[in-house]
Amino acid sequence: MLLATLGVAGLHWLTNRYDHAVGKQQLLAPAARQPRTDLSRGLNYLLIGSDHRPGANPEDQRSDSILIVHVPAGMRQAYLISIPRDLLVAIPAASGYGGGQDKVNAAYEHGGGGEAGARLLSATLGQLTGLRFDGAALVDFSGFKQVIDLLGGIRMCVDTEVRSIHTKTLFTPGCQQMDGTRTLDYVRQRYDLPGGDYDRQRHQQQMLRAVLDKAGETHLRNDPVQLDRVIRAVGGALTVDTNGVPLEDLLFALRSLPPDALHGVQVPSYPQNIGEVSYVVLDNGGNGLFDAVRDTRMPEWAGANPRWVNRL
Template sequence: MLLATLGLTGLHWLSHRYDRTVTKQNLLDPAARKPRTDLSQALNYLLIGSDHRPGANPDDQRSDSILIVHVPAGMRQAYLISIPRDLLVTIPAAPGYDGGQDKINAAYEYGGGGEAGARLLSATLSRLTGIRFDGAALLDFSGFKEVIDLLGGIQMCVDTEIRSVHTKTLFTTGCQQMDGARALDYVRQRYGLPGGDYDRQRHQQQMLRAVLNKAGQTHLRDDPVKLDRVLRAAGSALTVDTNGKSLDDLLLAFRGLPPDALRGVQVPSYPQVIGEVSYVVLDNGGGGLFDALRATRMPEWVGANPRWVNRL
């Protein structure tokens, strides 16, 4: 998403500056990493969002958001596939953890959080979907707040009135301008929403698109000081694994991806209580979604499964 934003500037020197700002780590397990990324082919990236709110338990290292970003060949579309945080999966063994069944967001915690946690999560997701990733990113939502503020806020459309369980803010229905703190508070909510965590996933997808839309509308090209501040804020909020590709190469590849090309996708699944614990389980093995990912047939799958497609 941020690389696409950079592509709007058309300035290669900015990508070099960004390259020096962003943290780079090996976020992908060897079993989850594609041996070689070919930017002319379909691509799959893992995006892990983490938000350690003030007052939260510092030992709680579970990932708040897990998305697969699928980009078909041609770079004219992108699919944001949200993985339910409570999805019941088999997590491989890791140092200090024997492996077993648990909620998928626990994999990040069992791996120790950070770089190692991302690797265990990527291995878990690769085992589940059968795909290998072309790269990964850790996004700190708390740091991402500054990016939204520097862009002047974003437009979010609230479809169900809800009061924040974190700040007690009331979000009334309708499209409205939100600053970083308000937007991130809104997309955290799941209790009291008709679709629960599925609505939360959709709101996070909407936020990512809204940021990309605003970046496209903001004349960053004509304001190098503001652009530099946005890049530095983005760099402080991101840790990336580009699988050996330079940010220059990624910039050139993604520069033509328009904001309205983003599609939100939910994994076919449903909530189920097992042993007095609430989980999410796959509906019919995922309804063919993972097969479509592996076979690069996402446009066909989306057309045949409108129930699981979010309007962004």
């Protein structure tokens, strides 16, 4: 009984410390927000990776990564659905922006970046998919580098040789240990890759899987000092909107989600030039993907559409 009490107290302390470390904002637009989150019914979370660069204006930013994280009821598996950054969508009007057709990652910029940019992006995706989100998280990639470094780096498997357009680093095929800087440089690449942005999406999904794998290793759980550093680094890299659900309850609900239950999904789509501008457009309306998320039929959809499912 004493050990159980201490264990619960320790979990309370960690989640409370994390809760105070992470930033909180209203990232979801009212029309894109699930009125009430029920953790027993599964989750749909919007994950936005900001490509803020030193010296750039906060308003002049586009979302570098956009994922819908779908966790069916039971919390035993999760689908990482990557939204193509060049997907042609209708962006609703917002303060200072009249609305119109544009690439989906421009919604974050048109909204002014940060909290307001995330709200406009969520409204855009809600309108496109018919989904309402149970929460959202805005990830600062510069802070995420520290998380990877505190984990001791992660194992990434390079499948195609590519040279970074940012640092000129050459990534050669094979599985290798990468620190935070090298990892984020690699997962930002899309030029000179056979699948272009689709390969970039898959690499970002693989990075999330690798981070969860490393964070779940026994040595980290047995080292409270290092665990505390990782928790504070994660908190510093995240801004969240949990839709009123206590962060402790959310983490407790997801505690049984194993890393090997992650499935990477690409939105059925194809590139197309429109008015001399390169876009990505939905293939047959997304081939029923968003319907499957809304109706909690993702396992069936994934089985029927293996072309759009990534092995992580």
